[in-house]
Amino acid sequence: xxxxxxxxxxxxxxxxxxxxxxxxxxxxxxxxxxxxxxxxxxxxxxxxxxxxxxxxxxxxxxxxxxxxxxxxxxxxxxxxxxxxxxxxxxxxxxxxxxxxxxxxxxxxxxxxxxxxxxxxxxxxxxxxxxxxxxxxxxxxxxxxxxxxxxxxxxxxxxxxxxxxxxxxxxxxxxxxxxxxxxxxxxxxxxxxxxxxxxxxxxxxxxxxxxxxxxx
Ligand SMILES: C[S@@+](CC[C@H](N)C(=O)[O-])C[C@H]1O[C@@H](n2cnc3c(N)ncnc32)[C@H](O)[C@@H]1O
Numbered sequence: 647x648x649x650x651x652x653x654x655x656x657x658x659x660x661x662x663x664x665x666x667x668x669x670x671x672x673x674x675x676x677x678x679x680x681x682x683x684x685x686x687x688x689x690x691x692x693x694x695x696x697x698x699x700x701x702x703x704x705x706x707x708x709x710x711x712x713x714x715x716x717x718x719x720x721x722x723x724x725x726x727x728x729x730x731x732x733x734x735x736x737x738x739x740x741x742x743x744x745x746x747x748x749x750x751x752x753x754x755x756x757x758x759x760x761x762x763x764x765x766x767x768x769x770x771x772x773x774x775x776x777x778x779x780x781x782x783x784x785x786x787x788x789x790x791x792x793x794x795x796x797x798x799x800x801x802x803x804x805x806x807x808x809x810x811x812x813x814x815x816x817x818x819x820x821x822x823x824x825x826x827x828x829x830x831x832x833x834x835x836x837x838x839x840x841x842x843x844x845x846x847x848x849x850x851x852x853x854x855x856x857x858x859x860x861x
Pocket of ligand 1: 709738763781
């Protein structure tokens, strides 16, 4: 995998990000061993920091996988907080539910199994924080629906906006990733950058993270 950030910088930052709860680290290890594309540890920490900073009580996630990022956020939610997370793959969703039980956050987390583009209309906002980490080709088509469900001052976080540098023409030559995904992320980034409802900053963290505040 091509790194956008120089490896010595990554090593330095990793040393300043000590492990979090053992159960969370165990879920991460399980996901990585299964080859799942979980958020990197620094991005998970950013999500947790936002839950705390926003005083979040309602969080929405697209793309649960086995529940690593959701657990990281849910552990910081108040006891009456709610995290709704959507996952297309039923087996992954079942594993995520088990992991939420292991982490003691199952009372706060609700997993919806199915295609987010079909279930989103059943979900009422407002949310304090939304994490978009599902299908790259759905990023742009779902944007308006996610913004509609974000409270003023709430934050939409989107992972993989640098796509290992492939969104930058010629950075990876020849490209290694599905060009449909790469083009979809480029279109999405252009939309975010010009969307007056959002104040967006793109962070070269992990695989690239867009942080968009609803203004
Ligand atoms: C990058 S992984 C999520 C990783 C997870 N957020 C974490 O860091 O722990 C993306 C997930 O989105 C799911 N997914 C893909 N398309 C989806 C869709 N249309 N609706 C819901 N989930 C979808 C995939 O099955 C996959 O498990």
